[in-house]
Structure formats: C-alpha cells, structure tokens
Amino acid sequence: MRTARFSRGFSDYQIKMAFIMPTMILLILMNIFPLLWSLYLSFHRYKASMPNRPAKFIGPQNYARLLTDPEIWGYFQTTAYFVVLAVITQFIIGFGLALLLNREFRYKGLVTTLILLPMMLSPVVVGLFWRFIFASDASGLVNYLLSPLFGGPIGWTTDPKIAMLAVVIVDTWMWSPFMMLISLAGLSAIPKYLYEAADVDRASQWFKFRWITLPLVSPLLLIALLFRTMDAFKMFDIVYVLTREGGPGIATETVSMNLYKLAFRNYNTGKACAMAYILLIIIVALSNIYVKHLNKVRGEA
Amino acid sequence: MKKLACYFAILMFSVLIIATPSTNAQEKLTIAWAQWDPANYLDELSNDFTAETGIEVDLVQISWSNFQDSVFTAFVGKSDRYDIVIGDSQWLGRNSVGGHYVDLTDWINENIDVDAIYATAMEAFAEYPKGSGKYWALPAEVDANGFLYRTDLFEDADEQAKFKEKYGYELAPPKTYEELRDIAEFFTRPPNLYGIAPWYSKEYDGITMGFQQVMWSYGGSYGDPETYKVEGHINSDDVVAALEYYTSLRAFSPPDAPNYYWAETLDAFKAGKVAMAMDYFAFFPGVVDSNQNPNYYDKTGFFVSPAGPKGHAISIGGQGMSISAYSKNQDIAKRYLKWFMQKPVQEKWAQLGGFTPHEEVLQSEVFLNATPFNKAFAASFPYLRDFWAVPEYAELLEACQTGWNQVIIGSKSAKEALDDIARKHEAIFEDAGYYD
Amino acid sequence: MAQIERSRFGHYVALAVIVVAVLIYLTPIYWIVATSLKSPADIIAQVPQFLFRVTLEHYQKLMPDAVPGLTYVFSAEALIGILACFLPVRNIGFARRFAFLWNGLLILTCLYALATTINYNFLMLSIYTIIVFLLISPQKSTEARRVRLSLVGASVLAIVAICTLFAHGGSKYFHQLLNSIIIGFGSTLLAVGFGTLSAYAFSRFEVAGKEDLLFFILSTRMLPPVVVVIPIYLMYSALGLRDTHLGLILLYTTFNVSFAVWLMKGFIDEIPKEYEDAALVDGYTRFQTFVKVVLPQSVTGIAATAVFCLITAWNEFAFALVLTEVGGRAVTAPPSITSAIGSSGVDWGKIAAATFVFLLPVAIFTFLMRGHLLRGVTFGAVKK
Known part of the structure; x- marks a missing residue:
C-alpha cells in the first residue's frame, strides 16, 4: 500500500515528534501570547479601554494592592467555600449514584444518558431557568413544591445566607453527572473475580467496599476531583446569571465574578491580569498536589 | 476506513478555508445598538435613508446583556466593524477620553441645529466633559x-x-x-x-x-x-x-x-x-x-x-449616536447623523415609536397622543439626570x-x-x- | 435463600432511588421544555402551571418566515433514512441497493438546492453525502452495519441540510445552529485527533520530561478565560481570525486538547503493548501499527473523549460572544439564545425553545455514544 511505503522511513523518534508536535504547537501558539501579555500587564498600570494611555510600569503594586485588600480576601473565602462545598457535594452524590447504577438493569444506557443531560446545557441557560425554579415566591417550582416542608417560601436567591446554597445546588445538579459518569466508569472496570474471591471469604459489604472498591477507583475519583476543582475555581456563569453578578449583596461574589468586573466592566486590565495570575498560581499549586497524590496512588494500586 | 478518514480530514480543512471571511466592497453603514423594539423602529426608519442615498444601513442588534462587552471589545481591538455606535450616556467619558469616539464638536456646531434639541438630552448624551461644549454624539433615543x-x-x-x-x-x-x-x-x-x-x-x-x-x-x-x-x-x-x-x-x-x-x-x-x-x-x-x-x-x-x-x-435612560474612531465610513456616518436629526425624520422616528430628543416634535400633539404613555414621558423630560459619565x-x-x-x-x-x-x-x- | 431475598430487595430499592434521582435531574429540563410550549401568560404565572395549553408559537419564532418547499423533501429523506435503520436486514443485496438509491436521491436534492440557492453549504453537504455513499460502495464489504451507518450518516446530513435551508431562508437561529455544528464538530474532530496522537506518543515512547509536559498540557486549562479573552481578541484581530469558523475551531481545540490528551493517554495505557509488538514483528511499520492495531482498539476512548469535547465546545459562551460579531459569519448559538428580548421584556418562551432545539444534537450524539462512554473515561486509572 502506498501509505506503507510512505511511512516506512519513519523512525519511532519521528513518529513521536510528529504525534506530539501538533498538540504542543497549538497549545504554545494559542497560549504564549495571552500568558505573556497578562504577565507583562500585571506589573503595569493599564486600562485596555484607554489604548491612548501607555502602560505605566508600577512593579508588583497590583499584586500588593490585591493581596492587602480585605474585600478581595472576602471573595477568595467565598470562592473557597463554594469550591469545597460544591466539589464535595458533587462527589458524594455522583459517587453514590454510581454505586447505585453499577448493576445490570434494563434501559441502563438510557438512564445514564438522561442523568447526563444537565451537563449538556449551556451554563448560562442553566442559570436563567433556575432563576424561575428558585423564585422566592410560590411561582418558583422549588418553593411551590417544598414550602410546606420549610413552613413558607425560602429566598433562595434573595437571602444572603442561603444564596450560596442555591448556587451549590445548581452547580451540583449540573456537574454531579460528570462525577457519576467517571465513578461509574471506574466501578464497572473493577474485575468481578475480586468480589467473588471476597465472597468466598465471607467478607462484609463494608470490607469489600473499603478494601476492593475504594482503592481501585480512587485514582479515577482523584482525576474527576481534579477537573471539577479546576473548573469550580473558574465557575462564573451561574453566579453571573442566577444570583445577579454575585448577589445578593456579596454573598456569592466569587473571585472569577469579581475578575470579570475588573477585566470587562472596569477595564482595569493591569489589576485584572495580576488577579488572574494569583488565581492561576493557586489552581496550579492545588492541581500539583492532586497530581502528586494521584501518581502516588497509582503507584500503590 | 483509513482512506475515509483522510478524505474527511481534507474536507474538514476545505470547509475551513471556504468558511474564512470574504471582503465586502459595497458601500454600507453599520450601526450597533442593543436588541429591543426601538432598534427595530430605527431599522425601519433607515430604509428611508437607503432610499434617499442608496447607502445600505445594517443595524446590528446586540442583546442587552452582551451589548457593552461586545462594543467595548470591538473598541479595544480597534475594529472597524461598527461605523455608528448607539451607546449609553455613561459611556461618553470612557469612549471620548479613550479615543474611541470621533470628536464631533465642530461638525455639530456647523451642521446641526443644536437649539432644536432638548438641552438636557444634549448635555446627557452628547457633551463630555459636562459644561465643556465638546460634543461626541447626538441624542438618538431618549428614555x-x-x-x-x-x-x-x-x-x-x-x-x-x-x-x-x-x-x-x-x-x-x-x-x-x-x-x-x-x-x-x-x-x-x-x-x-x-x-x-x-x-x-x-x-x-x-x-x-x-x-x-x-x-x-x-x-x-x-x-x-x-x-x-x-x-x-x-x-x-x-x-x-x-x-x-x-x-x-x-x-x-x-x-x-x-x-x-x-x-x-x-x-x-x-x-x-x-x-x-x-x-x-x-x-x-x-x-x-x-x-x-x-x-x-x-x-x-x-x-x-x-x-x-x-x-x-x-x-435618564436611552442612548446617543456616536461615530467610531475606527470606522472607515466616517463621512457616510456623519451624513446619516445629519439626516437623522432633520425634523421630518424625527417626526417619523417619533411616529414609529422612537423617543425623539427634538423639542418641537416631542411637544407636538401628534407625539403626545400617539401612545397612552407619551404624555407621561414628555412630562418626565425636564427632570432627567444622569450618573457620573x-x-x-x-x-x-x-x-x-x-x-x-x-x-x-x-x-x-x-x-x-x-x-x-x-x-x-x-x-x-x-x-x-x-x-x- | 434469605441472602438472595435481601439482595433482590436491595436491588429494587436501588432502582427506586435511581428513578427518583432521574426525576430530580430531569425536572428542570422538563421545565425548560414546558416553558417552550407555554403561552407567555402561563410562563410568568403566579403559580407554576403543570397543566397548560400547548402552543408552538415559540418554535415558529425560530423558523424563517417562509418554509422552503425543499424542507419537506429533506425531512422525508431524513425520516425514511432513520426509520429504515430500524428495519431488520433480511436481504443484504436489497438493503444495499435501497441505501444506494436513497443516498443518490439525497445527493441530487443537495445539488438541486445548491443550484437554486447558491449556498455553498449544499456543495459541502453533497460531498459529505458522497463520502457516506462510499461506505457502501460495491467493492467494499456489504455488512448490514455498514448499510445502517450510511443511512444514519445520510439522515444526519439531511437534517443539516434542513438547517442550511432555514438559515438561507433568513432564520438567524438556524444560521447560528449551523455555525455551532460546524465549529462544535470541527473542533471536536481536531481535539480528539491531536489528543489521540499525543496520547499515543506519551503512552508508548520515552519523552523527556514527560510528567512536566503532561502537567503543562493540563495547566493550559487553568487560566481564567475572562482574562484570556482580551489578548486572544487582539491576537485574532491581528491575524484576521476574528469571526471566522477557523478561529473558533482552533480555540476550542486548544481548550479541549488537554482533556483529550489526559483521557486518551489513560485509555491507550490500558491497551496491551503485546498486540503492537506482534504487528511490528510481522513487518508493519510503527505508523501502520498505530492505524491498524491501536486505533481500532481505542474507539471506545475516542468516542467518550469526543462526547466531552463536543459538550464543552458546543456550550462555550464567553469567547463565542467576544470573538464573533453579532450577525456575523461565525456567530454561534449560545450567546444569542440566552438573550431573546421581545418588545416587552425577556422572551422566555423563545429562549426555552431555542435551548431545547440546541440541546438535541449533543444529547443525541451522547446517546449514540452511550455504549462507549463508561469504558472510555477510565483515564487508565483503574489497574486490572
């Protein structure tokens, strides 16, 4: 065949380069300019809306001001609170569902696809329609159905104490299916004979779960957690739409919400770039911990 | 199967190449505004301009939630996509100081009868800094x-x-x-x-x-x-x-x-x-x-x-018409602005449902009785004030x-x-x- | 005996919980669909309306003012094609001749549409149909699966043709939908392609600084998009990539390729090396081995990766908003479907209808790939 002659001369090294290069070139080309541009401007006083005013070098002032601003720290706390709460809830629900779904029954494929539907919607659409569902009076579906339980309608998106919970619920609704899918993939890949062997030994359900299931799926769960944590840090659409730009008050004002205002509304480009780098460093550091741990777990398994 | 994949890849790229934009040589004026009814009225009104001058007017309606982001990024990128921007009164400061709007002071003083326009509207939608007599826009829709x-x-x-x-x-x-x-x-x-x-x-x-x-x-x-x-x-x-x-x-x-x-x-x-x-x-x-x-x-x-x-x-709500500094059709844009401010055009604008800044038209019986709310609107006019611009x-x-x-x-x-x-x-x- | 009873009881409890969970997950989606079918007064009613008079007015708003006659021809072709897929194949020769005839008909319709509308999408569509056509060409094998595949493929193309007709007829929504299809599937193809190649290289060869490179690939996902938008906009302006299909395809490929590499590397890690070694011994080159041995075994991983890449690209909002121009060539659906404004406030019905139609392609794609999803996303993290 023609292709065969054509590729006969390729060494493993050439194949390796040819296979890796497209990805690396694309990633570098698309990322190098934005990365350098933001790094450069993070040390400058610059507004992209004022292109006729040159960027003025001010050293690490942007970083210093951000890190000493108690409000920004507040946004970081809100973000951390959201990330922890959302990722843990999604993990528990997703993994729990996966444990339930890990059995044979009719329409399993259909059921799995149906549960995945929330993930396939645009986050902005999700925010918009949950506005209706979370309306604070009886016109909201949740209040309509559940107000007898709570003894009255709840201000899901208007009460500063509850709004974050609403955001977490929506994010969980949207992304626990992702956790479910990956957990289920891990669970169904565990060879059956391990359980059969444990059954012979009359092991308890808990023993099987603790010593067979968990160790075997934990690397996969870590990866799922890694991707969810990364995305949760950047979560923006739901607070933008559902709770109206991080409201009520500052109850759901996350760092990425504030970053949007800095970068787009205010065009405080220099400061926004500094903020982005702070966020990037945090996410990179966290991911690094995950990946290290992941490699360790993989090595043990 | 492999051959097929090859065909597919080649085709994919051919689509991409075909899909890249072509240049447009036709004489055309592009206006950016938010997506709402007044923009539809202006679209209709602009047909008259096309009939008069032969210049096609493309009114781009951007949804409210994305309006500001879209227009400002276009300015940041110095895009010549929009010739006229119908922007919020608050934008005046940023876009005039930032060099995104064309300074219209001399042109307006020469070509437009400023006295026919409500002074409040002129101050809110056109002037920056306030009281300086420098104009960057003409009021379009006063709200x-x-x-x-x-x-x-x-x-x-x-x-x-x-x-x-x-x-x-x-x-x-x-x-x-x-x-x-x-x-x-x-x-x-x-x-x-x-x-x-x-x-x-x-x-x-x-x-x-x-x-x-x-x-x-x-x-x-x-x-x-x-x-x-x-x-x-x-x-x-x-x-x-x-x-x-x-x-x-x-x-x-x-x-x-x-x-x-x-x-x-x-x-x-x-x-x-x-x-x-x-x-x-x-x-x-x-x-x-x-x-x-x-x-x-x-x-x-x-x-x-x-x-x-x-x-x-x-x-105050509403927007003024400004000319983008990056537009290649600034002369046509000025022609449009001048045409728009004529009394007969303003009359038609008001008739279609636009809220005209033209004092005489606004106070005319025809306007006041055109809708059940026009009277309340006209009565609001003397009290209009604005946020920092x-x-x-x-x-x-x-x-x-x-x-x-x-x-x-x-x-x-x-x-x-x-x-x-x-x-x-x-x-x-x-x-x-x-x-x- | 008691043991079995208990576990069967547990099984039913589990199924019941699953049913409840599915209902909870689906309620908001039901709400979107219901909204799309309600009259404006019912949508904003004081109390949620579960029973309502169904209206299709919001869907009509998405369509062009006049529905071109060809729409019915394409619809019939799509419908027949899909229905035919479900028929049992008794006589393979007859099935092939039927598919042959039917594909030919579709090509002719596309060419006719091209002649009447001068819309080059139809040229592309006829070419794609010819490719699908080749799937069942006489010298190839004539297994029933292949015939079915050609029917599905051509039906999908007929549906895309309908979208093109609507877009050509002046429907902004279908213009955006078409762009989303080109950009979404185009970038998915590229991301999965690049990802698979790199994953293979990372999996099988010694790469200097492999862990660091992989982490670098992952880290490109970490920068908040809000900040990247402006530099990318400036870069694209300079390169003339703004408001082009190519620009968005490259961008979404960049977003997705990191995920694709990680997912595919895990999958390829699990494929035993022995098969390849055997093929190499048999005189295959490394490239042939990759194509003939590794790729066929990676189908499951590729399918799962494609689903994730498609979902991300399909729904991307921020860059689609800034990098395309409203009413421009490459504008995709997400920025505009969420902001339908009527003369009196937000047009919730239209948003819901647009959302539902927009959900269908990706949901159907996922459903078709469902068999591969579970085995495809193990990231190679489960040791056998």
Whole structure:
C-alpha cells in the first residue's frame, strides 16, 4: 500500500515528534501570547479601554494592592467555600449514584444518558431557568413544591445566607453527572473475580467496599476531583446569571465574578491580569498536589 | 476506513478555508445598538435613508446583556466593524477620553441645529466633559424611568373608598414618594398581590437607576461635579433618608424583588403580582400590546416618577449616536447623523415609536397622543439626570450596586453602606488623578 | 435463600432511588421544555402551571418566515433514512441497493438546492453525502452495519441540510445552529485527533520530561478565560481570525486538547503493548501499527473523549460572544439564545425553545455514544 511505503522511513523518534508536535504547537501558539501579555500587564498600570494611555510600569503594586485588600480576601473565602462545598457535594452524590447504577438493569444506557443531560446545557441557560425554579415566591417550582416542608417560601436567591446554597445546588445538579459518569466508569472496570474471591471469604459489604472498591477507583475519583476543582475555581456563569453578578449583596461574589468586573466592566486590565495570575498560581499549586497524590496512588494500586 | 478518514480530514480543512471571511466592497453603514423594539423602529426608519442615498444601513442588534462587552471589545481591538455606535450616556467619558469616539464638536456646531434639541438630552448624551461644549454624539433615543400602574385596582370604587378611609386622601397615581409608599402598602396583599416592583437588582446598573432618582429627589447627590469630592454628598443625611425610604419599599414588594431589574419588574406586572412597577418607557409599547400582556394590556396606566421632599429628578435612560474612531465610513456616518436629526425624520422616528430628543416634535400633539404613555414621558423630560459619565463610571457604579443592594437585603445599614461607597468613590477618583 | 431475598430487595430499592434521582435531574429540563410550549401568560404565572395549553408559537419564532418547499423533501429523506435503520436486514443485496438509491436521491436534492440557492453549504453537504455513499460502495464489504451507518450518516446530513435551508431562508437561529455544528464538530474532530496522537506518543515512547509536559498540557486549562479573552481578541484581530469558523475551531481545540490528551493517554495505557509488538514483528511499520492495531482498539476512548469535547465546545459562551460579531459569519448559538428580548421584556418562551432545539444534537450524539462512554473515561486509572 502506498501509505506503507510512505511511512516506512519513519523512525519511532519521528513518529513521536510528529504525534506530539501538533498538540504542543497549538497549545504554545494559542497560549504564549495571552500568558505573556497578562504577565507583562500585571506589573503595569493599564486600562485596555484607554489604548491612548501607555502602560505605566508600577512593579508588583497590583499584586500588593490585591493581596492587602480585605474585600478581595472576602471573595477568595467565598470562592473557597463554594469550591469545597460544591466539589464535595458533587462527589458524594455522583459517587453514590454510581454505586447505585453499577448493576445490570434494563434501559441502563438510557438512564445514564438522561442523568447526563444537565451537563449538556449551556451554563448560562442553566442559570436563567433556575432563576424561575428558585423564585422566592410560590411561582418558583422549588418553593411551590417544598414550602410546606420549610413552613413558607425560602429566598433562595434573595437571602444572603442561603444564596450560596442555591448556587451549590445548581452547580451540583449540573456537574454531579460528570462525577457519576467517571465513578461509574471506574466501578464497572473493577474485575468481578475480586468480589467473588471476597465472597468466598465471607467478607462484609463494608470490607469489600473499603478494601476492593475504594482503592481501585480512587485514582479515577482523584482525576474527576481534579477537573471539577479546576473548573469550580473558574465557575462564573451561574453566579453571573442566577444570583445577579454575585448577589445578593456579596454573598456569592466569587473571585472569577469579581475578575470579570475588573477585566470587562472596569477595564482595569493591569489589576485584572495580576488577579488572574494569583488565581492561576493557586489552581496550579492545588492541581500539583492532586497530581502528586494521584501518581502516588497509582503507584500503590 | 483509513482512506475515509483522510478524505474527511481534507474536507474538514476545505470547509475551513471556504468558511474564512470574504471582503465586502459595497458601500454600507453599520450601526450597533442593543436588541429591543426601538432598534427595530430605527431599522425601519433607515430604509428611508437607503432610499434617499442608496447607502445600505445594517443595524446590528446586540442583546442587552452582551451589548457593552461586545462594543467595548470591538473598541479595544480597534475594529472597524461598527461605523455608528448607539451607546449609553455613561459611556461618553470612557469612549471620548479613550479615543474611541470621533470628536464631533465642530461638525455639530456647523451642521446641526443644536437649539432644536432638548438641552438636557444634549448635555446627557452628547457633551463630555459636562459644561465643556465638546460634543461626541447626538441624542438618538431618549428614555426615562417611569411607572406602570393597574387601572383596574386604582379605579375600583371600593378600593378608592377604603384607601380614602385609611390614608385620608384620594387614591390616584402618586405625585410624591410618600404617596407611592402609602399606595404600595395599601395594595400589599400577599401572597398574590404586592404594592410595587422597584429595581433592587445588583445586575449591571439596576438598583442605581432605580434609587438615584429617589436620592436626588430627597436632596442628595453623588458628589461635587467640579471638585469630584464625594464625602459629605453621597453619605449625607438626605441620602441616608432616601436609602432608608427606598429600602422600606421592600416590605411592599414581591419576595423576589432584590433580583428585580427592568425585565423582572415587567414580568411581575404582567403576571398581576404588583399594583405598580418601575420601568423604562421604551419597554411600554409591549405593555399595551394584547399579545405581550394579555391580562392587563387594557388595564395599565402610566405615571411620571414621583417627586421627593427636596426636589424632583428622574433617572435618564436611552442612548446617543456616536461615530467610531475606527470606522472607515466616517463621512457616510456623519451624513446619516445629519439626516437623522432633520425634523421630518424625527417626526417619523417619533411616529414609529422612537423617543425623539427634538423639542418641537416631542411637544407636538401628534407625539403626545400617539401612545397612552407619551404624555407621561414628555412630562418626565425636564427632570432627567444622569450618573457620573467619567471614564471610571463602571467602577463607581460597581461600588453603588453592591453597597445599595446590601442595604436592601439587610446586610448593612444605610449609613454604613453609604460611607463605604463614599470611601470607594474617593479612592477611585484619587487613583484616576482627579484630585491632583 | 434469605441472602438472595435481601439482595433482590436491595436491588429494587436501588432502582427506586435511581428513578427518583432521574426525576430530580430531569425536572428542570422538563421545565425548560414546558416553558417552550407555554403561552407567555402561563410562563410568568403566579403559580407554576403543570397543566397548560400547548402552543408552538415559540418554535415558529425560530423558523424563517417562509418554509422552503425543499424542507419537506429533506425531512422525508431524513425520516425514511432513520426509520429504515430500524428495519431488520433480511436481504443484504436489497438493503444495499435501497441505501444506494436513497443516498443518490439525497445527493441530487443537495445539488438541486445548491443550484437554486447558491449556498455553498449544499456543495459541502453533497460531498459529505458522497463520502457516506462510499461506505457502501460495491467493492467494499456489504455488512448490514455498514448499510445502517450510511443511512444514519445520510439522515444526519439531511437534517443539516434542513438547517442550511432555514438559515438561507433568513432564520438567524438556524444560521447560528449551523455555525455551532460546524465549529462544535470541527473542533471536536481536531481535539480528539491531536489528543489521540499525543496520547499515543506519551503512552508508548520515552519523552523527556514527560510528567512536566503532561502537567503543562493540563495547566493550559487553568487560566481564567475572562482574562484570556482580551489578548486572544487582539491576537485574532491581528491575524484576521476574528469571526471566522477557523478561529473558533482552533480555540476550542486548544481548550479541549488537554482533556483529550489526559483521557486518551489513560485509555491507550490500558491497551496491551503485546498486540503492537506482534504487528511490528510481522513487518508493519510503527505508523501502520498505530492505524491498524491501536486505533481500532481505542474507539471506545475516542468516542467518550469526543462526547466531552463536543459538550464543552458546543456550550462555550464567553469567547463565542467576544470573538464573533453579532450577525456575523461565525456567530454561534449560545450567546444569542440566552438573550431573546421581545418588545416587552425577556422572551422566555423563545429562549426555552431555542435551548431545547440546541440541546438535541449533543444529547443525541451522547446517546449514540452511550455504549462507549463508561469504558472510555477510565483515564487508565483503574489497574486490572
């Protein structure tokens, strides 16, 4: 065949380069300019809306001001609170569902696809329609159905104490299916004979779960957690739409919400770039911990 | 299978190559505006321009939520995509200082009869810095904050009698904010009916547009426009009183009110949840339309924003027409602006449903009787006022939005929030060098 | 005995919980669909309306003012094609001739549409149909699966043709939908392609600084998009990539390729090396081994990766908003479907209808790939 002659001369090294290069070139080309541009401007006083005013070098002032601003720290706390709460809830629900779904029954494929539907919607659409569902009076579906339980309608998106919970619920609704899918993939890949062997030994359900299931799926769960944590840090659409730009008050004002205002509304480009780098460093550091741990777990398994 | 994949890859790329843009040589004017009814009216009006000059007009309607982001990124990238931008009054400072708008001062003085245009409109939509006589735009659609009310409730004899008994005066569209609160209280009958739908939302400029007119009417102000001093203005006792008043309406508004801006108040009114609602006049055509508002289209009245104890001021809405500095068709754009400001064109603009800034046209009988709300709109005109239009307006706005919304939801007291806003505003002005 | 009883009881409890969970997950989606079918008054009603008069007015708003006659021809072709897939194949020769005839008909319709509308999408569509056609060409094998595949492929193309017709007829929504299809599937193809190649190289060869490189690939996902938007906008302006299909395809490929590399590397790690070694011994080159041995075994991983890449690209909002121009060539659906404004406030019905139609392609794609999803996303993290 023609292709065969054509590729006969390729060494493993050439194949390796040819296979890796497209990805690396694309990633570098698309990322190098934005990365350098933001790094450069993070040390400058610059507004992209004022292109006729040159960027003025001010050293690490942007970083210093951000890190000493108690409000920004507040946004970081809100973000951390959201990330922890959302990722843990999604993990528990997703993994729990996966444990339930890990059995044979009719329409399993259909059921799995149906549960995945929330993930396939645009986050902005999700925010918009949950506005209706979370309306604070009886016109909201949740209040309509559940107000007898709570003894009255709840201000899901208007009460500063509850709004974050609403955001977490929506994010969980949207992304626990992702956790479910990956957990289920891990669970169904565990060879059956391990359980059969444990059954012979009359092991308890808990023993099987603790010593067979968990160790075997934990690397996969870590990866799922890694991707969810990364995305949760950047979560923006739901607070933008559902709770109206991080409201009520500052109850759901996350760092990425504030970053949007800095970068787009205010065009405080220099400061926004500094903020982005702070966020990037945090996410990179966290991911690094995950990946290290992941490699360790993989090595043990 | 492999061969197939090859074909597929080649085809994919051929699509990409075909899909890359072609150049457009035709003489064409591109206007950017938000997506709403007035833009449709302008689209229709522009057909006349095309008929007259042969120049095609492409009116790009960008949805409100994306309007600002789209237009500003185009400016940042110095894109020649838009020739004319119909932008918010607050944008003037940023886009004139930033060099995105063409300076129209000389051209307007030579070509446009400025005296025919309402001075308030000229100041709000065209001039920056205020009082400098420098023009960057021409007013296109002038809008104001107005009120809707349910005539079936207000004109019910039984309700009128009960109201009179309780408050000692006749039930009628309120003239002052105190009356407004009385009526709101009177009609608050949860869970199905509430008194008023005000703007409380943190979204973009929601609560600011709703509250600032109360603030001005109570004798407060944002600051000194000469020195940019804010302390003692925005946190004065007058403003505290105004904010406490505005927060007190929360008790007479639907539970979801802290999320309300123009879309939500309209929906609440159309659903029959409220007796009165705040909104921009530009959205009122839909309220009297039997398809859009099937339940109350014939039971809706309109009134001018009420006066306060120390004055009467109303938040301005609407946009002015500016020419993009990156446009390659600036001469055609100027021709369009000149054409648009002619009296016959303004008459037609008003007829189609546009809110003209042309004084004579605005006060004409034809305009006043064209819709049930035009009278209220014309009466609002003398009281229109605007937010800061400085390049830093967005930062100033963000401080107000957050602070005021926090008071509404009870996280902060009025005084605390206003002191906070004053501090932030001064820091923003300080940073931008206004005190140097 | 008691043991079995208990576990069967447990099984039913589990199924019941699953049913409840599915209902909870679906309620908001039901709400979107219901909203799209309600009259404006019912949508904003004071109390949620579960029973309502169904109206299709919101869907009509998405369509062009006049529906072109060819729409019915394409619809019939799509419908027949899909229905035919479900028929049992008794006589393979007849099935092939039927598919042959039917594909030919579709090509002719496309060419006719091309002649009448001068819309080059139809040229592309006829070419794609010819490719699908080749699937069942006489010299190839004539297994029933292949015939079915050609029917599915051509039906999909007929549906795309309908979208093109609507877009050509002046429907902004279908213009955006078409762009989303081109950009979404185009970038998915590229991301999965690049990802698979790199994953293979990372999995099978010694790469200097492999862990660091992989982490670098992952880290490109970490920068908040809000900040990247402006520099990318400036870069694209300079390169002339703004508001082009190519620009968005490259961008979404960049977003997705990191995920694709990680997912595919895990999958390829699990494929035993022995098969390849055997093939190499048999005289295959490394490239042939990759194509003939590794790729066929990676289908499951590729399918799962494609689902994730498609979902991300399909729904991307921020860059689509800034990098395309409203009413421009490459504008995709997400920025505009969420902001339908009528003359009196937000047009919730239209938003819901647009959302539902927009959900269908990606949901159907996921459903078709469902068999591969579970085995495809193990990231190689489960040791056998």
